[in-house]
Amino acid sequence: MKLFTISGSPHINRKSSVKKIMLMVIISLLPAMFVSVYYFGISAIRVSLIAIASAVFFEWIIQKLFFKGTKSIGDLSAVVTGLLLAFNLPSNLQWWIVVIGSFVAIGIAKMSFGGLGKNPFNPALVGRVFLLISFPVQMTTWPKVDVLDFSLVDAETGATPLAIVKEGVKEGLSISEIFDKLPVTFTDMFWGNMGGSLGEVPVLALVIGALFLLGRRVITWHIPFSILATIGIFTGILHGINPDMYAPPLFHVLTGGIILGAFFMATDMATSPMTPKGQIIFGVGIGIITVVIRLWGAYPEGISFAILLMNALVPLINNVSKPKAFGKVKK
Amino acid sequence: MARLKTFRIGGIHPEENKFSAAKPIEVFPIPEKVYVPVTQHLGAPSSLLVKRNDTVKIGTLLAKADAFISANVHSPVSGTVEKIDEIIDASGYRKANIVIKVEGNEWEDGIDNSSAIIKECNLSAKEITDILKEKGIVGMGGATFPSHIKYMIPEGKDVDYLIINAVECEPYLTSDHAIMLEKTEEILIGIDILKKASGAKKALVGIENNKLDAIAKMQEVAKSFKDIEIQPLRVKYPQGAEKQLIRALTKREVPSGKLPIEVGCVVNNVGTALASYEAVQKNKPLIERVVTVTGKAVKNPSNLLVRIGTPVKELIDHVGGLPEDTGKVISGGPMMGKAISNLDVPVTKGTSGVLMMTKAESKRKKPLNCIRCAKCVSVCPMGLEPYLLQQLVDSERWEDAELNRIMDCIECGSCQFICPSKRELLDYIRVGKARVGAIIRSRAKR
Numbered sequence: 012m013k014l015f016t017i018s019g020s021p022h023i024n025r026k027s028s029v030k031k032i033m034l035m036v037i038i039s040l041l042p043a044m045f046v047s048v049y050y051f052g053i054s055a056i057r058v059s060l061i062a063i064a065s066a067v068f069f070e071w072i073i074q075k076l077f078f079k080g081t082k083s084i085g086d087l088s089a090v091v092t093g094l095l096l097a098f099n100l101p102s103n104l105q106w107w108i109v110v111i112g113s114f115v116a117i118g119i120a121k122m123s124f125g126g127l128g129k130n131p132f133n134p135a136l137v138g139r140v141f142l143l144i145s146f147p148v149q150m151t152t153w154p155k156v157d158v159l160d161f162s163l164v165d166a167e168t169g170a171t172p173l174a175i176v177k178e179g180v181k182e183g184l185s186i187s188e189i190f191d192k193l194p195v196t197f198t199d200m201f202w203g204n205m206g207g208s209l210g211e212v213p214v215l216a217l218v219i220g221a222l223f224l225l226g227r228r229v230i231t232w233h234i235p236f237s238i239l240a241t242i243g244i245f246t247g248i249l250h251g252i253n254p255d256m257y258a259p260p261l262f263h264v265l266t267g268g269i270i271l272g273a274f275f276m277a278t279d280m281a282t283s284p285m286t287p288k289g290q291i292i293f294g295v296g297i298g299i300i301t302v303v304i305r306l307w308g309a310y311p312e313g314i315s316f317a318i319l320l321m322n323a324l325v326p327l328i329n330n331v332s333k334p335k336a337f338g339k340v341k342k
Numbered sequence: 343m344a345r346l347k348t349f350r351i352g353g354i355h356p357e358e359n360k361f362s363a364a365k366p367i368e369v370f371p372i373p374e375k376v377y378v379p380v381t382q383h384l385g386a387p388s389s390l391l392v393k394r395n396d397t398v399k400i401g402t403l404l405a406k407a408d409a410f411i412s413a414n415v416h417s418p419v420s421g422t423v424e425k426i427d428e429i430i431d432a433s434g435y436r437k438a439n440i441v442i443k444v445e446g447n448e449w450e451d452g453i454d455n456s457s458a459i460i461k462e463c464n465l466s467a468k469e470i471t472d473i474l475k476e477k478g479i480v481g482m483g484g485a486t487f488p489s490h491i492k493y494m495i496p497e498g499k500d501v502d503y504l505i506i507n508a509v510e511c512e513p514y515l516t517s518d519h520a521i522m523l524e525k526t527e528e529i530l531i532g533i534d535i536l537k538k539a540s541g542a543k544k545a546l547v548g549i550e551n552n553k554l555d556a557i558a559k560m561q562e563v564a565k566s567f568k569d570i571e572i573q574p575l576r577v578k579y580p581q582g583a584e585k586q587l588i589r590a591l592t593k594r595e596v597p598s599g600k601l602p603i604e605v606g607c608v609v610n611n612v613g614t615a616l617a618s619y620e621a622v623q624k625n626k627p628l629i630e631r632v633v634t635v636t637g638k639a640v641k642n643p644s645n646l647l648v649r650i651g652t653p654v655k656e657l658i659d660h661v662g663g664l665p666e667d668t669g670k671v672i673s674g675g676p677m678m679g680k681a682i683s684n685l686d687v688p689v690t691k692g693t694s695g696v697l698m699m700t701k702a703e704s705k706r707k708k709p710l711n712c713i714r715c716a717k718c719v720s721v722c723p724m725g726l727e728p729y730l731l732q733q734l735v736d737s738e739r740w741e742d743a744e745l746n747r748i749m750d751c752i753e754c755g756s757c758q759f760i761c762p763s764k765r766e767l768l769d770y771i772r773v774g775k776a777r778v779g780a781i782i783r784s785r786a787k788r
Contacts, residue, residue, distance in 0.1 A: 014683060014684070015668070015669065015670050015671050015681065015682065015683055015684070015704075016669050016670040016681065016704040016705065017434075017670075017681045017682075017683055018670075018681055018706060019681075019766075019768060019769050019772065020676075020677060020678050020679060020680065020681075020753070020755050020768070021676060021677045021678070021755030021756075021758050021759045021768065022670065022672055022676040022677070022679065022681065022697075022699060022703075022704075023356055023357075023513070023676045023677070023703070023759060024707070024758070024759055024761070024764060025354070025356070025759055025760050025762075027760075027762045028762050028763075028764075029710055029713055029762050029763055031762070032713075032715070032762055086710070125711075126711060127710070127711045127713060128711040128712050128713040128714055128763075129711065280713050280714050280715040280716070281713055281714045282714075283714075284716075285714065285716040285719050285727065285729070286716070286719060333727070334351075334719055334722070334725045334726070334727065335351065335725050336598070336724070336725040336726075336747060336750070337351060337585065337589075337595060337598075337723065337724045337725045337750070338585065338595040338596050338597045338598045338600070338724075338750075339597075339598060339725075
């Protein structure tokens with residue numbers, strides 16, 4: 012007698028997979044990658060490839076040595092982590108520092124918690140922040156933008172717009188005086204023609220990639236929108252009170268990796284809340300912490316720390332932002 | 343155009359694959375033997391009235407409902423009871439079963455077997471309800487809840503709406519669609535009768551907007567009836583779930599753990615409305631139904647009018663035979679239907695379809711880690727957190743599972759359908775519901 016497969020319903024699945032989701036994230040990062048190569052040259056590719064290769068290698072070797080059961084090496088998640096880490100690094104970073112970053116991101120932030128989906132903190136950001144604290148000089152020596160220069164040597168270096176503004180304010184200059192000295196305009200910031208990590212500068216290209224992810228419903232608007240709105244409103248109020256002390260909101264949104272952070276880092280599925288309500292709480296929290304660090308903290312940027320701090324609160328946020336129950340009985 | 347109504351939270355859009363949608367209903371020939379399980383409904387088993395070698399006619403009572411929630415079973419054929427044994431039905435359980443060898447075509451007296459339409463009905467609500475009970479009418483959408491119980495309205499409750507479920511949100515299935523096209527007037531008379539039985543002021547018929555011809559035809563015929571509204575609905579699964587359908591049509595939410603009557607609604611399937619018409623107006627018990635026999639590799643997907651007790655195998659032979667590549671056969675639709683282990687399973691009152699799936703479709707993919715993408719949360723029509731319930735069941739935290747309302751799960755399968763990691767969410771939730779249900783019952787006893 013012919014026997015058939017028996018299993019519980021449902022008997023069909025949507026044609027989606029972890030791998031497809033990861034592939035879409037990679038595709039969405041490609042426009043920014045191209046722009047980055049345009050401004051920073053071949054060294055942007057160099058850092059990215061080192062980060063990706065080492066991330067995949069560490070995932071593979073750790074799974075081989077320590078993991079039983081399902082292996083996740085084929086799902087491209089390590090590629091995404093490596094690429095996002097590279098996006099958060101200067102393009103002139105020494106290769107061995109990149110490898111250390113990948114090791115911290117994959118080995119410590121992801122695999123030691125059990126691998127895919129089990130990490131409480133965004134792996135790429137843990138890697139980045141580890142490097143920022145351990146190698147502060149190398150991590151904040153940004154190459155100057157040199158359009159279509161494909162040599163591997165970046166001789167000139169310079170500070171990011173955010174760092175210039177922060178230093179200026181400390182020295183007692185007014186915002187308008189600082190802006191006069193700033194080497195870049197708002198248009199430059201929009202296109203990505205400024206100093207910074209290789210993937211955080213091309214704002215327009217990142218937005219295009221983000222729209223793709225929104226369209227394919229890999230991410231939803233809740234987290235990025237609430238981050239951008241919070242930063243915009245918070246800095247807008249301060250700028251309105253004292254335009255000499257506080258830079259305008261547009262400046263804050265366009266610089267220091269806010270777009271990369273809001274659309275690509277904070278939206279990491281494993282480390283963000285499960286409901287729209289929770290995601291908005293999460294986004295608002297990131298926005299507030301970012302602005303507080305930028306204006307009153309030691310670092311000119313701040314969104315990396317903000318995301319990691321809010322990552323830690325995700326389980327609590329999930330507890331207070333349960334979905335609205337159907338037919339809930341009031342007690 | 344105004345935005346079509348639908349239920350508010352969650353829901354999915356699986357591929358429709360309604361291959362048999364344009365097919366007319368074909369009368370399936372009476373088989374040589376039928377296998378009639380004594381229990382074909384939700385509730386207590388009925389008690390057997392016949393024994394070996396008894397002669398039965400079409401419509402002879404075979405088993406009687408003794409308990410409150412139970413249903414009569416009638417003979418779908420005329421002939422001799424060959425034996426009484428046990429059979430594994432679509433649910434996978436062994437059940438008492440009556441095997442009848444078909445001889446001739448004799449009907450019990452009083453059953454009107456003609457196709458003449460009788461519109462007039464002067465019976466009282468109580469009389470209608472009694473006929474539904476007598477004729478073994480159960481919910482024909484698949485849940486097979488004995489219908490007469492729904493019309494025994496508790497003291498102090500008013501019914502505002504009779505809700506007729508003609509949504510057919512399961513992919514592949516087209517039997518409700520087919521009867522709406524071919525038995526339109528009978529169905530509407532049936533709805534009118536059920537409306538009277540329920541005491542409702544108005545009947546609302548929900549049909550998804552992928553059945554435009556059925557909507558048009560039902561609307562046309564409904565003009566000659568009072569207070570029956572045909573309401574097109576946006577296509578979204580699981581709109582055919584009772585609570586979701588009530589929400590879509592009336593904006594009322596049935597409270598957790600309560601029945602539709604709590605919000606003044608009684609819900610029945612459109613197939614049940616047709617069976618009710620035949621029972622009340624034609625004196626005909628529930629002995630046949632329309633079954634969709636379909637699948638991607640099936641040669642000739644069809645809507646067949648089949649006598650209860652016909653083995654599934656014969657239906658499959660009729661539509662071109664079992665495709666070589668078949669890996670799974672499902673009684674019902676792909677979202678909530680049950681996989682059957684062999685083809686000797688007979689058609690029962692709740693068999694809405696027989697779906698053959700290819701080997702490639704049949705195998706489950708290996709589940710991966712949860713990536714907390716929250717898709718399961720966003721599609722759950724009950725506002726639950728399937729990923730969390732899975733974890734709680736896995737770690738046997740039954741009290742937390744109860745607090746997170748595991749018992750509200752309607753087992754629609756949307757969460758498991760959408761999961762990119764192919765996790766077996768509903769399997770876990772079912773296990774949890776069984777355990778938590780047992781804990782709640784033992785608490786009530788104390």
